[in-house]
Amino acid sequence: MGSEAQSKAKFIVLLGAPGAGKGTQATYLEEELGIPHVSSGDLFRENLREETELGKLARTYMDRGELVPDEVTIAMVKERLARPDCAEGVILDGFPRTIAQAQALDGILAEKGHKIGVVPYIKVADEVLLARLAGRWTCRQCGAIYHQLFSPPKVAGRCDECGGELYQRADDTPETQRRRIEVYFQQTTPLIEHYRERGLLVEIDGEQPIERVRADLLAAIRANGRS
Ligand code: ADP
Ligand code: AMP
Numbered sequence: 001m002g003s004e005a006q007s008k009a010k011f012i013v014l015l016g017a018p019g020a021g022k023g024t025q026a027t028y029l030e031e032e033l034g035i036p037h038v039s040s041g042d043l044f045r046e047n048l049r050e051e052t053e054l055g056k057l058a059r060t061y062m063d064r065g066e067l068v069p070d071e072v073t074i075a076m077v078k079e080r081l082a083r084p085d086c087a088e089g090v091i092l093d094g095f096p097r098t099i100a101q102a103q104a105l106d107g108i109l110a111e112k113g114h115k116i117g118v119v120p121y122i123k124v125a126d127e128v129l130l131a132r133l134a135g136r137w138t139c140r141q142c143g144a145i146y147h148q149l150f151s152p153p154k155v156a157g158r159c160d161e162c163g164g165e166l167y168q169r170a171d172d173t174p175e176t177q178r179r180r181i182e183v184y185f186q187q188t189t190p191l192i193e194h195y196r197e198r199g200l201l202v203e204i205d206g207e208q209p210i211e212r213v214r215a216d217l218l219a220a221i222r223a224n225g226r227s
Contacts, residue, residue, distance in 0.1 A: 010088070011115065012029070012035075012090070012091045013092045014093045015119055015121040015195070016124065017184045018177070018181060019129035019136070020124045023143075024151070029091050034088075036091070039095075047076075054072060065171060077108075078108050118202060119200040121195075121201055121203050129177075129181055130177060138167060150210075
């Protein structure tokens with residue numbers, strides 16, 4: 001890999017609990033930085049819709065708010081990162097979620113001469129997370145994310161961007177939401193220290209309005225990413 005391509009690479013890992021605002025921010029960042037948003041949750045949901053074998057397996061975990069096993073998750077994300085649109089960089093959302101996934105990601109990137117540039121950690125208190133997940137609506141067509149109180153669409157049930165139908169995710173039930181947050185604390189929070197020790201972590205106050213979080217994220221990426 002030439003030094004020019006390396007210097008332009010932007011490999012960004014968005015870290016934060018379910019409901020922290022990773023998907024919301026990744027949609028903005030994708031447009032701003034011109035690199036794709038890769039969400040492991042979205043990849044699983046595509047597989048659910050298409051009723052693939054992977055989708056059938058993933059559903060059993062997703063419906064309970066548990067993590068899909070590392071092996072299949074890593075293989076799915078690896079395949080996505082191998083596509084040409086990821087060659088210059090990527091905004092990862094929801095992956096890695098375990099130390100094993102983080103190690104696998106380092107290996108996947110190293111094969112192409114890349115490494116993670118920055119890991120913004122969007123920090124939000126537990127009680128705020130539940131209120132966010134409970135009011136989340138997502139566009140079936142383009143994936144834009146809304147909140148019935150904090151970020152409502154102009155017309156109820158319709159996406160401002162594309163006019164698509166808004167839906168509530170099947171795993172946004174109160175019981176599954178609580179379990180996902182517990183699983184995050186047990187299995188994903190070790191990644192905070194993992195990336196802090198490597199000097200990659202930048203904490204972002206995720207309880208600010210969406211536009212403020214966006215500005216802080218862009219500043220962190222511009223200051224720390226290889227851009
Ligand atoms: P994640 O991808 O981290 O699970 P989302 O981006 O789906 O989180 O956001 C969860 C919910 O919180 C959505 O309904 C979204 O509209 C809302 N939300 C995101 N960021 C903020 C914010 N800064 N303030 C208020 N609500 C927010
Ligand atoms: P998300 O869209 O990130 O909220 O993820 C929804 C669900 O997909 C999670 O509750 C998990 O069941 C599954 N999932 C998404 N990403 C991962 C991952 N990196 N590892 C394991 N399971 C995942």
